[in-house]
Amino acid sequence: MALRCAVFASGGGSNFQALINRKESGDLHVDFVLMIGNNSTAGAFEKARKHNIPSVHLAPSHFKSPDDYQSKLLAVLQEHRVELIVLAGYMKMLPSEVVRRYNNRIVNIHPGLLPAFGGKGMYGSRVHQAVLDYGAKVTGVTVHFVNEMYDEGPVICQVPVIVNDTDDCQTLAGRVLEVEHSTYWRAIEAIAKGAIRVEGRRVTGYV
C-alpha cells in the first residue's frame, strides 16, 4: 500500500500541483488521500477537485475553541488514515497535539536555507525580500520535518539557489519556487521508500 498523504495548503497550491504531477507521472509513489485548506478560496481546492482528491475546509476561526479545532482535525486525519502530512504553502501552525501524534510524519518546504531567514512570519516573498535586503549571495529551499517551533524541525534536504545581482523579489521567488517544485517530491519519495533516518536533529538517507 502506498504512503497515505494529506496535503495542507493555504494558497494557490503550485507545490501541491507539482506533487500531483510527479505522482501521475509515476515518479512519486504515494497516495494523496486528502487536501486540507484554511482558506476556502484557495486555488489548491480546485486542484484537489480536478484530481479527485477529497478536500476539507478547516479553519481554526470556525471553532468555538482551539481544542474543538484540534479534535476535528485529528478526527479528519484519522478518518482518512493519513500517514504523512505534507504542508505545501500552508500558513497556519498545526495544533501541538497533531504535531505530537505525527512526530517526524509532518513535512514542510521553506523558500530559504534554514535556519537563516525562517521563523514566525517568514514566508513567501518576505523570505526573498529579507535575502535581498541582507545581501545574501545564496538562498535556496529547505524541506524539513515539522515540530512545535516554526521552521525548526530536523532538516531533510536543502538545495541552494544563487542570488543574481539583477534579482528582485519576483525573479528570485520564481527561481526558488521552481526548485521547490523539483525538490519536494524527492524528499517525500525518500520518506515513502523508508530511506530516511532521524537521529535527534540529524536526518540521513535522503539522496
Ligand code: GRF
Ligand atoms: C510559496 O512562497 C512557497 O515558497 C511556499 O509557500 C508559498 C506558496 O506556495 N512553500 P504554493 O504555490 O501555494 O505551493
